[in-house]
Amino acid sequence: MDSQRGVVEEPRSQSLNRQGSLYSLTLDEVQTHLGSSGKALGSMNLDELLKSVCSVEGNQPSSMAVNGASAAAVATQEGLSRQGSLTLPRDLSKKTVEEVWKDIQQDKNGGGSGAHKQPTLGEMTLEDLLLKAGVVTETVVPGSNHDGGPGGSGGIGQNIAQVAPWVQYHQLPSMQQPQSFMPYPVNPDMQAMVSQSSLMGGLSDTQTPGRKRVASGEVVEKTVERKQKRMIKNRESAARSRARKQAYTHELEIKVSRLEEENERLKRQKEVEKILPSAPPPDPKRQLRRTSSAPF
Amino acid sequence: MENMGERVIEPLIMGRVVGDVLDFFTPTIKMNVSYNKKQVSNGHELFPSSVSSKPRVEIHGGDLRSFFTLVMIDPDVPGPSDPFLKEHLHWIVTNIPGTTDATFGKEVVSYELPRPSIGIHRFVFVLFKQKQRHHFNTRKFAIEYDLGLPVAAVFFNAQRETAARRR
Numbered sequence: 001m002d003s004q005r006g007v008v009e010e011p012r013s014q015s016l017n018r019q020g021s022l023y024s025l026t027l028d029e030v031q032t033h034l035g036s037s038g039k040a041l042g043s044m045n046l047d048e049l050l051k052s053v054c055s056v057e058g059n060q061p062s063s064m065a066v067n068g069a070s071a072a073a074v075a076t077q078e079g080l081s082r083q084g085s086l087t088l089p090r091d092l093s094k095k096t097v098e099e100v101w102k103d104i105q106q107d108k109n110g111g112g113s114g115a116h117k118q119p120t121l122g123e124m125t126l127e128d129l130l131l132k133a134g135v136v137t138e139t140v141v142p143g144s145n146h147d148g149g150p151g152g153s154g155g156i157g158q159n160i161a162q163v164a165p166w167v168q169y170h171q172l173p174s175m176q177q178p179q180s181f182m183p184y185p186v187n188p189d190m191q192a193m194v195s196q197s198s199l200m201g202g203l204s205d206t207q208t209p210g211r212k213r214v215a216s217g218e219v220v221e222k223t224v225e226r227k228q229k230r231m232i233k234n235r236e237s238a239a240r241s242r243a244r245k246q247a248y249t250h251e252l253e254i255k256v257s258r259l260e261e262e263n264e265r266l267k268r269q270k271e272v273e274k275i276l277p278s279a280p281p282p283d284p285k286r287q288l289r290r291t292s293s294a295p296f
Numbered sequence: 297m298e299n300m301g302e303r304v305i306e307p308l309i310m311g312r313v314v315g316d317v318l319d320f321f322t323p324t325i326k327m328n329v330s331y332n333k334k335q336v337s338n339g340h341e342l343f344p345s346s347v348s349s350k351p352r353v354e355i356h357g358g359d360l361r362s363f364f365t366l367v368m369i370d371p372d373v374p375g376p377s378d379p380f381l382k383e384h385l386h387w388i389v390t391n392i393p394g395t396t397d398a399t400f401g402k403e404v405v406s407y408e409l410p411r412p413s414i415g416i417h418r419f420v421f422v423l424f425k426q427k428q429r430h431h432f433n434t435r436k437f438a439i440e441y442d443l444g445l446p447v448a449a450v451f452f453n454a455q456r457e458t459a460a461r462r463r
Contacts, residue, residue: 132298151326233377240376243310243312244416245339248307248311248337248338249310250338251307251338251339254304254306254307258301
């Protein structure tokens with residue numbers, strides 16, 4: 001197995017990002033995770049394959065939600081499964097995995113770009129498969145500048161516009177999440193495959209030709225902004241809630257202590273009064289008396 | 297004057313009333329605000345339906361010759377996360393004599409029932425002691441309120457009246 005791929009099981013630090021995390025699954029792993037519920041991978045068509053992968057992801061929110069930044073992860077995962085499958089071009093979606101694999105083998109023999117390193121289908125990652133099937137362009141980049149047109153017939157580098165924003169959702173949350181089948185850096189070889197270069201890394205997508213790509217970049221940026229704002233607002237709200245609670249608790253403590261003191265004082269006073277009768281005698285001066293005579 | 301204890305103001309600080317609404321101060325009067333016999337405690341939450349009528353406000357302190365002003369406001373309008381309308385005025389009662397309650401004062405701004413729209417609002421009652429009527433200084437007053445020089449004046453004389461003199 002190519003050393004570039006590394007060992008997928010090993011949880012990598014998420015300071016690399018989650019780019020292509022979904023795609024980094026090798027097909028063997030996808031098979032494993034689909035378990036007995038999926039049919040044999042090879043005979044699945046691409047549509048089914050993606051759907052089952054999505055549902056696998058969708059079923060794993062708890063394993064995703066390992067760390068504090070889980071909410072975003074869960075959201076993206078759910079967003080993923082809600083988005084359902086990619087909209088594949090018809091001619092591709094019906095192809096089975098095996099057929100696509102054969103195509104790839106043929107390309108390899110014919111083109112021989114030399115970058116293919118997977119000797120067997122099972123070791124190929126989902127990403128590679130989709131890429132080579134022409135479903136997806138390289139997953140590194142949020143704003144790669146393919147033009148949005150329908151383009152060719154499934155050749156490598158074809159851009160499916162709907163794919164891009166979906167893909168980018170993965171790239172957003174750069175979180176630390178050690179997981180058994182996720183974290184994986186994008187194979188740099190991918191970039192060589194793609195016909196056009198694109199922006200790297202950042203979400204600032206300034207002067208790229210192609211309206212659809214620019215829109216995606218902006219959408220990504222706004223989503224991040226919105227998430228951060230939401231987080232800040234949430235924190236403030238939590239702080240206010242704590243302040244309310246603490247204020248009331250403290251008030252009650254003060255009242256309790258005051259009442260306890262008064263209670264003690266009254267009890268002692270009662271004791272004292274038992275010993276010494278202290279009721280004052282009625283004041284004789286208060287009794288009624290004539291003070292002046294009639295004025296005649 | 298009663299010993300209030302230094303701790304009385306602490307819940308006001310924790311609830312950020314001292315900060316958002318008031319500066320730090322030393323309470324010297326014991327004030328009881330109660331809706332339907334239930335006393336208002338700092339930080340406790342009440343239903344808007346239970347505060348729809350003006351509360352009883354007792355002033356335990358001062359004397360009959362000292363007068364107090366009561367103000368009620370909401371600093372969290374329209375919502376605590378973004379209170380761009382702060383503060384909303386709910387009630388003002390002036391000339392409340394010491395040791396009495398707000399019914400003895402003058403309602404300068406009539407009571408408006410709380411109707412928090414967004415989030416959890418704080419509703420704050422603040423009591424001020426009015427300056428004494430003795431040692432009033434007309435000149436100083438005019439300066440304080442930037443009134444300038446008077447535009448008119450007139451005076452009359454009077455002395456103590458007895459039953460004998462009235463006849």
